[in-house]
Amino acid sequence: MAIASLRSVCMRTAVLLIAAAALAVPVSAQQPQPYMMPPKPIADLVDAPLTPTVSLSPDQQWMLLMQQPGLPPIEEVAAPELRLAGLRINPRTNGPSRAGYYTSLTFKRIADGTERPITGLPATPRINSVSWSPDGSRIAFAVTYSDRVELWTAALADAKAAPMASMAMNAAYGGTYDWASDSKTIIALAIPANRGAAPPEMSIPTGPVIQQNLGKKAPARTYQDLLKNQADEAIFTHYATSQIVRLTIGGQPIPLGAPGIFSQATPSPDGKYILVEIVHPPFSYTVPVDRFPRRVEVWDMNGVSVHSLGDFPLADQVPMTFASVRTGPRDYGWRADAAATLYWAEALDGGDAGVAADKRDQLFMLAAPFKSKPTPLATLGLRFGNVQWGNDNLALVSERWWKTRRQHVLLARPGSPSSKPRLLLDYSSEDRYNDPGSAMMRPTDRGTYVLLTGGGGNSIYLSGAGASSEGDRPFIDQFDLKSAKAKRLFRSESPVYERPVRLLDPGKGILLTTRESVSEPPNYYIRNLGGGAPSQITKFPHPVPQLASVQKELIRYKRDDGVDLTATLYLPAGYKPADGPLPMLMWAYPQEFKSADAAGQVTDSPYRFVRIGAHSPLLWLVYGYAVLDNPTMPIVGEGEAEPNDTYVKQLVASAQAAVDEVVRRGVADRDKIAIGGHSYGAFMTANLLAHSDIFRLGIARSGAYNRTLTPFGFQSEERTLWQAPDTYAAMSPFMFADKINEPILLIHGAADNNSGTFPLQSERFYDALKGHGATARFVLLPAESHGYRARESVMHMLYEMTDWLERYVKNAGPRTATGGGAGTGAGGK
Numbered sequence: 132m133a134i135a136s137l138r139s140v141c142m143r144t145a146v147l148l149i150a151a152a153a154l155a156v157p158v159s160a161q162q163p164q165p166y167m168m169p170p171k172p173i174a175d176l177v178d179a180p181l182t183p184t185v186s187l188s189p190d191q192q193w194m195l196l197m198q199q200p201g202l203p204p205i206e207e208v209a210a211p212e213l214r215l216a217g218l219r220i221n222p223r224t225n226g227p228s229r230a231g232y233y234t235s236l237t238f239k240r241i242a243d244g245t246e247r248p249i250t251g252l253p254a255t256p257r258i259n260s261v262s263w264s265p266d267g268s269r270i271a272f273a274v275t276y277s278d279r280v281e282l283w284t285a286a287l288a289d290a291k292a293a294p295m296a297s298m299a300m301n302a303a304y305g306g307t308y309d310w311a312s313d314s315k316t317i318i319a320l321a322i323p324a325n326r327g328a329a330p331p332e333m334s335i336p337t338g339p340v341i342q343q344n345l346g347k348k349a350p351a352r353t354y355q356d357l358l359k360n361q362a363d364e365a366i367f368t369h370y371a372t373s374q375i376v377r378l379t380i381g382g383q384p385i386p387l388g389a390p391g392i393f394s395q396a397t398p399s400p401d402g403k404y405i406l407v408e409i410v411h412p413p414f415s416y417t418v419p420v421d422r423f424p425r426r427v428e429v430w431d432m433n434g435v436s437v438h439s440l441g442d443f444p445l446a447d448q449v450p451m452t453f454a455s456v457r458t459g460p461r462d463y464g465w466r467a468d469a470a471a472t473l474y475w476a477e478a479l480d481g482g483d484a485g486v487a488a489d490k491r492d493q494l495f496m497l498a499a500p501f502k503s504k505p506t507p508l509a510t511l512g513l514r515f516g517n518v519q520w521g522n523d524n525l526a527l528v529s530e531r532w533w534k535t536r537r538q539h540v541l542l543a544r545p546g547s548p549s550s551k552p553r554l555l556l557d558y559s560s561e562d563r564y565n566d567p568g569s570a571m572m573r574p575t576d577r578g579t580y581v582l583l584t585g586g587g588g589n590s591i592y593l594s595g596a597g598a599s600s601e602g603d604r605p606f607i608d609q610f611d612l613k614s615a616k617a618k619r620l621f622r623s624e625s626p627v628y629e630r631p632v633r634l635l636d637p638g639k640g641i642l643l644t645t646r647e648s649v650s651e652p653p654n655y656y657i658r659n660l661g662g663g664a665p666s667q668i669t670k671f672p673h674p675v676p677q678l679a680s681v682q683k684e685l686i687r688y689k690r691d692d693g694v695d696l697t698a699t700l701y702l703p704a705g706y707k708p709a710d711g712p713l714p715m716l717m718w719a720y721p722q723e724f725k726s727a728d729a730a731g732q733v734t735d736s737p738y739r740f741v742r743i744g745a746h747s748p749l750l751w752l753v754y755g756y757a758v759l760d761n762p763t764m765p766i767v768g769e770g771e772a773e774p775n776d777t778y779v780k781q782l783v784a785s786a787q788a789a790v791d792e793v794v795r796r797g798v799a800d801r802d803k804i805a806i807g808g809h810s811y812g813a814f815m816t817a818n819l820l821a822h823s824d825i826f827r828l829g830i831a832r833s834g835a836y837n838r839t840l841t842p843f844g845f846q847s848e849e850r851t852l853w854q855a856p857d858t859y860a861a862m863s864p865f866m867f868a869d870k871i872n873e874p875i876l877l878i879h880g881a882a883d884n885n886s887g888t889f890p891l892q893s894e895r896f897y898d899a900l901k902g903h904g905a906t907a908r909f910v911l912l913p914a915e916s917h918g919y920r921a922r923e924s925v926m927h928m929l930y931e932m933t934d935w936l937e938r939y940v941k942n943a944g945p946r947t948a949t950g951g952g953a954g955t956g957a958g959g960k
Contacts, residue, residue: 169929202922209914214356217419226302247290264314265578312577320373333362387434401470438501452485453533467579471499521582561729568595680704688792695731698762715799718748730765762789817864837865868899880915
């Protein structure tokens with residue numbers, strides 16, 4: 132890059148940042164506004180009851196139906212919250228502050244549909260962390276009260292729930308509990324006895340907060356909720372410290388070892404050992420808890436350490452290049468098919484994906500009693516992804532490489548570790564059409580999951596989305612491990628979308644699926660692969676029958692550079708071509724690709740049920756709008772080219788192509804189309820308004836608009852601001868706030884904890900827009916994070932969006948000269 136160009140970019144960046152700081156001074160106080168409600172047809176969709184979540188028992192004979200409540204009230208979302216080390220903790224409960232929950236549980240027998248509602252629950256239960264015992268005889272779950280979290284169980288035999296022990300759990304960090312293989316014992320994290328009061332927050336400083344770096348590179352992405360001082364460290368330690376306990380059904384908790392900050396305490400498959408990961412100081416003010424120092428040990432079931440994997444330092448010097456990792460052992464766990472064998476990966480390239488290396492990772496094993504040297508299982512040319520265990524002759528090791536998007540699956544033989552793993556699958560993570568699918572698993576009597584095999588152990592079963600030019604058509608293949616050939620056993624057929632859930636009996640070809648259509652909600656079915664009609668197990672009703680007749684179509688069109696694009700077009704119930712064009716809301720999210728062919732692949736199914744969530748653009752189908760959902764906005768950089776170097780050009784071209792297509796179809800009025808998106812989609816929205824005059828309105832929720840505030844990379848951009856200053860500046864709509872002459876509605880959660888999208892992004896962007904006379908509105912939702920949860924917040928968000936859609940799209944007059952010509956595209960500015 133030329134020195135003059137670099138200086139120009141840096142000077143422009145500095146000037147705009149200084150201008151933004153000046154604009155941040157308040158001009159006048161704003162009058163408080165109460166929460167508002169959207170029109171009733173939209174509010175009714177949001178308040179519709181949710182379909183239960185389903186969990187299948189290990190013996191595959193029973194389902195657990197878990198009922199979700201509606202949106203929580205603002206009182207719940209705005210409850211006290213500690214934001215420490217990347218965690219969000221409710222100090223009253225010592226649990227997570229924003230966890231979802233269930234309100235009722237019901238056992239349902241698959242064979243005959245018999246239901247057993249679970250009784251004995253608290254009056255208004257808040258249930259989460261639900262899991263089956265390995266033998267399927269009961270479930271365990273956490274119940275959150277106003278001042279604590281308790282562990283409960285319910286037996287399948289009588290469906291009666293009861294607390295497992297009079298003990299407060301520590302659900303703030305590290306998981307709440309795990310079953311041991313005997314189905315009677317649970318290893319759990321509890322609040323230490325006699326813990327005492329929480330340390331006070333810092334009120335009067337005792338000195339400055341100092342950080343220093345002595346010549347070592349320690350880059351970090353833009354993290355939220357970090358520790359800030361010693362008082363934060365003390366408070367974090369207080370709430371994150373747990374006591375590991377051993378519980379048995381009907382028994383009292385037995386403390387194991389000393390209290391600590393445990394990120395995991397996982398029993399071995401044979402129930403004789405516990406894999407323990409202990410976080411300890413020195414803590415960091417620049418990275419979250421998952422980068423803190425940690426000691427990894429194996430304990431016996433009495434809490435005595437019998438082996439140490441090591442004590443690993445603070446991981447604040449991991450290179451920024453994607454696929455870089457910390458040095459030393461990582462990704463450790465238990466072999467699912469063995470009694471008590473550890474596995475882990477170690478980097479062979481210093482953890483730096485930016486250096487050239489033939490070998491990247493090595494996978495190791497170590498069996499109890501952990502006295503021998505670790506056994507290498509696989510040496511990998513790419514970065515380790517995961518391992519799926521089968522038996523001594525079968526393990527699938529996945530490796531991947533971000534830069535090339537390559538994915539490999541290797542066949543390893545744990546019982547013969549000296550034999551070289553064989554490449555089984557080689558594909559691109561971007562190429563959905565040729566994705567071979569994922570290996571199907573089966574439960575074991577020890578509570579683990581291992582590979583499901585057939586043909587005397589010589590084949591596995593693969594299940595996938597089945598992406599094709601016709602849309603997604605989920606499938607099951609039987610994959611021969613010797614020939615590496617697949618035989619198709621099942622494929623979803625139009626006009627329904629049917630997804631495999633579990634191959635219950637491979638020998639008899641009995642398959643559990645979910646089946647849905649555009650107008651029929653997903654329900655569970657039993658299917659015989661040998662033929663015949665499937666048998667329906669659940670009969671969940673349509674949650675919003677007023678949308679049963681909505682029209683849905685998967686459409687295809689091309690960008691001006693020949694890249695294929697797709698979108699899902701929704702039209703209101705009863706719409707006819709004679710009704711003419713409608714006002715339209717487009718809702719999108721860009722994605723980077725290394726291949727134009729992959730970028731043009733279809734990403735949806737025309738036969739999926741029309742789902743309406745509380746944040747969905749489809750809500751406006753009941754208010755006279757057409758909706759174009761997920762019009763693809765691919766940003767392609769083939770070969771050595773970086774996708775984001777031509778981000779704006781490709782983004783505007785994709786948007787223009789989408790508008791041209793819906794106008795050609797006669798379903799939308801070119802002068803009455805809004806564009807919107809959430810997070811990176813909000814960033815997209817602001818860029819489209821800054822660099823084109825295609826749209827009448829932009830709706831940007833929880834976005835980032837100034838890339839100089841995320842200088843060590845963002846989204847799929849792994850270069851830093853100093854490596855690609857021109858790209859960072861060109862992609863930042865903040866730098867072009869003076870060019871935005873269409874109305875823009877900014878919405879943001881005041882407690883956004885997503886990396887890079889802190890509320891300051893919207894605050895400064897609004898100040899810049901206001902300073903240049905733009906038509907803009909900024910709505911800051913109290914207590915909300917990156918996604919909005921409280922009913923009051925969601926309803927108000929929909930009120931604001933409806934108000935501006937009605938004002939600036941549906942009832943908008945002709946475009947003015949300052950608003951740009953209709954559909955002028957990139958040349959409009």
